[in-house]
Amino acid sequence: MTFSLAIVGRPNVGKSTLFNRLVGRRLALVDDQPGVTRDLREGEGKLGDLRFTVIDTAGLEDATDDSLPGRMRRLTERAVDMADVCLFMIDARTGVTPTDEIFAEILRKRAKHVILAANKAEGAAADAGILEAYALGLGEPLRLSAEHGEGMPDLYTMLQPLADGFAERAAEEAPEVDVNVPEDEVAPDESLPALTDEKPLQIAVVGRPNAGKSTLINKILGEERLLTGPEAGITRDAISVRTAWDGTPMRIFDTAGMRKRAKVQEKLEKLSVSDGLRAVKFAEVVVVLLDAAIPFEQQDLRIADLAEREGRAVVVAVNKWDVEDNKQEKLRDLKEAFDRLLPQLRGAPLVTVSARTGRGLDRLHDAVVKAWEVWNRRVSTGQLNRWLEGMVSSHPPPAPQGRRIKLRYMTQAKTRPPGFVVMCSHPDKMPDSYTRYLVNGLREAFDMPGTPIRLYMRGQGDRNPYKNKREKNAGALKKHLGRKKG
Structure with a gap:
């Protein structure tokens, strides 16, 4: 990435639509009502041969207090200070408003480079608004249609010289670094994938509204x-x-609070929840954040069960622990309720934290890394079959209709999450209770607490290698005798 481009402007001028077009995916939520975007969203922008970081911002509003619009404005102003280039968007069909004039003045003082873009400029109805844009004093307005992709070549023409200048400056300022690799450095564990800046550990923080998800992530980031x-x-x-x-490369997804489905009526909230569910599917570890005052409500259980069904490692974090009075008694009740209500996640880590003060974040980090390691764990076939022999000896499988099910051998077919295949006779008659017995035994024997485990029963067919050969020979002999008789 050679430079960063922040898209700023009033609410509902089309910033998120342009962001989605530049990143090539529908990452940002888009709706007709103004003020949909509230946080800063970053993506990898592409325009021709240019590669850059594009930042979608909240709509600038004329509010400077501690209200929600005021906090959104401060976050956008921070993006303006950080970005190399600001793309200031106005609505060409509405024309220049007094609010546009206020923010044009702010950008002239704070932004390094400003590109003025008149969006929704398709058709003659936008001509008057484009003429008005000259009065903002930010140069010639760029005529755009983010919805239909018009004006992208002109945007490329304006960004190209800026990108070249940023690239040359970065090359001049890059320090020369001597890399010394010590000979006695310990090799990493090859059974686990390496975590790098290009392939970080992916975490989704999910939970009900107002559980403290954004506050927790801010405390982890330190800003x-x-x-x-x-x-x-x-x-x-x-x-x-x-x-x-703590030295571990991570990509953390902050998601919208998930309420009960019956309470989700608005289209925008439905989009937010579906966006959060998509984040769970892309994550490797899901942190289910609970409120210590009202833990393990029905919706929390549904969210945790969803993560388990998606095959993700799960860590349960109980937030707002700093305001809890009877900590020991509450923790004991929490653990008992967790084991009782979520038996499919038996042994998953339960960590108490305070997103406001930062207490417990070191334990949460260790729990996340441990859950990821277990999620990637691989067990050798020899170990599995020795274990399987002991499990069958202790508790033989059932004998439906007088014919005992034989477990012949076992192997691990996949990781992320761990998946095992048991070759057996009559797999369709294996009861779920015996499968659970084997899964719980796997957790204890190979130290795999909490992670989803997939266990598949497969049949081998008839093991007699001469059966088909005998039938084939008998058929050939019968055919030969019939030909001879004729």
Whole structure:
């Protein structure tokens, strides 16, 4: 990435639509109502041969207090200070508004480079608004249609010289680094995939509204990167941020709070929840964040069960622990309820944290890394079959209709999550209770607490190698005798 481009402007001028076009995917939520975007969303932008970081921002509003619009404005102003180039969008059909004039003045003072873009400029109805844009004093307006892709070549023409200048400056400022590799360095564990900045550990933080998800991620990052506040349901998009948490490269998804399906009526909230569910599917570890005051409500159980069904490693974190009075008694009740209500995640880590003060974040980090390692664990076939022999000896499989099911051998077919195949006779008659017996034994024997385990029963067919040969020979002999008789 050679430079960063922040898209700024009033609400509902088409910033998220342009963001989606530049990144080539529908990452940002788009709706007709204004103010959909609230957080900063970053993506890898592509325009011709240019590669850059594009930042979608909340709509600029004329509010400077601690209200939600005021906090959104401060977050957008921070993006303006950080970005190399600001693309200031106005609505060409509406024309220049007093709010546009206020923010044009701010950009002239704070932004390094500003490109003025008049969006929704298709057709003659936009001509008057484009003429008005000259009065903002930001140069010639770029005529765009983010919805239909018009004006992209002109945007490329304006970005090209800026990109070349940023690339030359970066090459001049890059320090020369001597890399010394010590000869006695310990080799990493080859059974686990290496975590790098290009392939970080992917985490999704999910939970009910107002559980403290954004506050927790801000504390991990060490900065106010995500919009927070006392209002429930502030986060709408599933926002991903990259960080090195205690030296571990991670990509953390902040998701919208998930309420019960019956309460989700608005189209925008439905889009937000579906965006959060998509983040769960892309994650490797899912942190289910609970509120210590009202833990393990029905919706929390559904969210945790969803993560398990998607095959993701699960860590349960109980937030707002700093305001809890009877900590020991509450923790004991939590663990008992967890084991009782979520038996499919038996042994999953349960960590108490305070997103406000940062207490317990070191334990949460260790639990996430351990859950990821278990999720990637591979067991050798020899170990599995020795274990299987002991399990069958202790508790033989049932004998439906007087014919005992024989478990012949076992192997691990996949990781992420661990998946095992048992070759047996009559797999269709194996009861679920015996499958659970084997899964629980796997967890204990090979130290795989909490992670989803997939166990498949497969039949081998008839093991007599001469059966088909005998039938074939008998058929040939019968055919030969019939020909001879004729």
